[in-house]
Amino acid sequence: MSLDSLASRLPDYARDLRRNLDAVVGASRLSPQRLWGTLLVTAIASRSAIVLRELAPEARAHLSERAWTAARSAAATMAVNNVFHRTRHLLSDPAYGDLRAGLRTNPLGDPGVERTDYELWALAVSAVNACGACLDHHERILRAAGVDRETVQEAFRIAAVVQAVAVTLDAEAVLAEAVRGR
Numbered sequence: 001m002s003l004d005s006l007a008s009r010l011p012d013y014a015r016d017l018r019r020n021l022d023a024v025v026g027a028s029r030l031s032p033q034r035l036w037g038t039l040l041v042t043a044i045a046s047r048s049a050i051v052l053r054e055l056a057p058e059a060r061a062h063l064s065e066r067a068w069t070a071a072r073s074a075a076a077t078m079a080v081n082n083v084f085h086r087t088r089h090l091l092s093d094p095a096y097g098d099l100r101a102g103l104r105t106n107p108l109g110d111p112g113v114e115r116t117d118y119e120l121w122a123l124a125v126s127a128v129n130a131c132g133a134c135l136d137h138h139e140r141i142l143r144a145a146g147v148d149r150e151t152v153q154e155a156f157r158i159a160a161v162v163q164a165v166a167v168t169l170d171a172e173a174v175l176a177e178a179v180r181g182r
Helices: 002-010 012-026 032-044 050-060 065-090 093-096 115-128 132-144 149-180
Strands: none
Touching: 002 012, 002 050, 012 149, 032 050, 032 065, 032 093, 032 115, 032 149, 050 065, 050 149, 065 115, 065 132, 115 132, 115 149, 132 149
């Protein structure tokens, strides 16, 4: 129901987003835990209340308590790490890379789910937040653990579609208010 609701709210000019949303969910080769964890973390990372309200109940129904918590933990941890490491990477002074971060990221030690699931979710959040350093880091861990490129790409395909749906629906909500407020 929530995926259908999101798709039905997309305007006609974004009909390809409807198709893409259906494809990344309906034709996904990810396990249900990986799929719904990826949908949840990217909905959180998109910062869209509309998308999160629609996807969270369905994600909750598909995820165990541990996976539900681990996915939310991945989104929270990567919110810090993506800003920090993206900034470090973008600064032209490489000496920042030698400084101690001084940030706690305990969920990375014991995520509560298979390490590869957590890493896939971290990669998906990093895609939404455009942190190249984090994307490279998590992709290397996943590939070293035997995760194929198609699975890695599946995660950032989902991230791209959820982010695009979020941008479109949030923009439409604001535009509708702006037009009514004239």
